[in-house]
Amino acid sequence: xxxxxxxxxxxxxxxxxxxxxxxxxxxxxxxxxxxxxxxxxxxxxxxxxxxxxxxxxxxxxxxxxxxxxxxxxxxxxxxxxxxxxxxxxxxxxxxxxxxxxxxxxxxxxxxxxxxxxxxxxxxxxxxxxxxxxxxxxxxxxxxxxxxxxxxxxxxxxxxxxxxxxxxxxxxxxxxxxxxxxxxxxxxxxxxxxxxxxxxxxxxxxxxxxxxxxxxxxxxxxxxxxxxxxxxxxxxxxxxxxxxxxxxxxxxxxxxxxxxxxxxxxxxxxxxxxxxxxxx
Numbered sequence: 084x085x086x087x088x089x090x091x092x093x094x095x096x097x098x099x100x101x102x103x104x105x106x107x108x109x110x111x112x113x114x115x116x117x118x119x120x121x122x123x124x125x126x127x128x129x130x131x132x133x134x135x136x137x138x139x140x141x142x143x144x145x146x147x148x149x150x151x152x153x154x155x156x157x158x159x160x161x162x163x164x165x166x167x168x169x170x171x172x173x174x175x176x177x178x179x180x181x182x183x184x185x186x187x188x189x190x191x192x193x194x195x196x197x198x199x200x201x202x203x204x205x206x207x208x209x210x211x212x213x214x215x216x217x218x219x220x221x222x223x224x225x226x227x228x229x230x231x232x233x234x235x236x237x238x239x240x241x242x243x244x245x246x247x248x249x250x251x252x253x254x255x256x257x258x259x260x261x262x263x264x265x266x267x268x269x270x271x272x273x274x275x276x277x278x279x280x281x282x283x284x285x286x287x288x289x290x291x292x293x294x295x296x297x298x299x300x301x302x303x304x305x306x307x308x309x310x311x312x313x314x315x316x317x318x319x320x321x322x323x324x325x326x327x328x329x330x331x332x333x334x335x336x337x338x339x340x341x342x343x344x345x346x347x348x349x350x351x352x353x354x355x356x357x358x359x360x361x362x
Contacts, residue, residue, distance in 0.1 A: 087116055090344040093301035094337070095119075097330070097355070100323045105332045112334040113341050124309050128157065139282030140258040141290065142303055143168060145311035150179040154310070156189035166197040166226035167257050173197075176229050178259070203227045209240045212250040221249035225257060238264040256281040287314040288321035297354040298344050325352055329359030336362035 087095065095118055098106050109115065119127070138161035146158050147168065155172045162168050171178075173196035175186040200223035202211040211224040228237055237254060238261070240246065246254070251268045254260055256277055262285075268274065284290040293300060307315035330336045340358035347354045 087119065088345075089298055089302055090341060091115055092119070092305045093298050093344050094341050096301050096305040096307075097322065097326055097340070098337070100319060100326045101330075101332070108332070109334055109337040113338050115341065119305075121309070124306060128154075128306065128309060138162060139284070139290070139303075140165060140168070140256070141282060141284045142311070144178065144258040145287070145314045147172070148178045148180075148311065148313060150177050150182060150186055152187050152189040153191075155186070156192045159192060159194060166222065167228065167259070169194070170196050170226055171229050171259075174229065197226060200224060200227065208233060208236060212237065212240070212246050212254075215247045215250040215253075218249050218252070221247070221251075221253035224250060225253035228254065228257070231261075234259075234261050234264055238267060241267050252277065256283055258283045287311075287318040291318050291321045291351055293350060295348050295350040295353070297347055297349060297351040300351050301344070322351065322355070325355045329355050333359070333362060338362070 094113075095115055098109060098115065099118065101109075110117070138158070140162070143158050143162050143165070146154050152175075159169060159172050170176075173188065173192065173194075175188050177184065177186055200211060200220075202214050202220065202224060205211075206214055208224075208227055211227065215221045215224050228234060237246075241251070241264070245251070252274075255265055255268050255274055258281075278284075279293070284293065291300065291304075304315070304318055307318065330340065336359045339362045340354070343354060343358055343361070347357070349357070
């Protein structure tokens with residue numbers, strides 16, 4: 084069976100937000116295939132992901148929240164510059180809520196733990212962060228913050244005496260930085276911009292409204308039931324009102340959506356609204 088195109092997978096995800104009767108009629112009108120089976124979806128995950136180049140940091144974290152060693156080994160390949168998440172995967176750090184026991188590390192993990200910074204060896208966690216004077220040093224020191232206890236220690240240290248700016252920046256753009264710790268770093272517009280550049284989102288609903296192209300976001304979401312099921316409902320709830328209002332049961336609007344999806348440069352809400360308006 085041939086694999087669905089990116090546009091078909093993306094529109095198919097949105098079609099899953101309407102009732103089955105409407106979905107059947109739209110598929111008949113547009114030629115969209117039936118939804119992927121779980122086996123097909125798993126097969127697509129095990130192959131190279133066309134959308135995974137430069138995987139957004141928060142998406143990588145959401146996948147890691149499954150605490151699945153095989154998925155973690157796959158994520159490793161697409162976060163080459165995120166030493167913190169890579170170190171966490173290599174050490175079996177759990178990310179699922181409430182879990183404290185370390186995870187087994189998949190035997191196929193294609194790499195080793197990033198180098199431990201010398202400043203950490205000499206000064207410890209907080210000491211290494213306080214020694215930071217460059218971006219590189221900040222990233223290296225921040226990569227040693229792994230557990231919930233580490234984050235609590237860092238937050239307390241910053242409240243006691245603010246950490247250097249580069250250290251704060253490196254910690255702030257870690258997708259696993261707890262909201263309470265991030266809030267202590269302030270709400271400067273530069274921080275918000277850097278979070279977006281780093282692919283860090285407060286929630287799946289925030290990700291839905293992120294910059295285009297929409298097809299990339301929708302293709303990621305189309306794998307959500309397999310890769311980040313705990314986060315998917317929030318994304319679906321954010322999109323469902325837009326789908327109901329601008330597409331609904333209008334077969335012509337869905338047909339336009341299929342035609343636009345591959346080349347549309349705006350974000351996902353803009354794609355949905357535009358398809359409805361054009362139709």
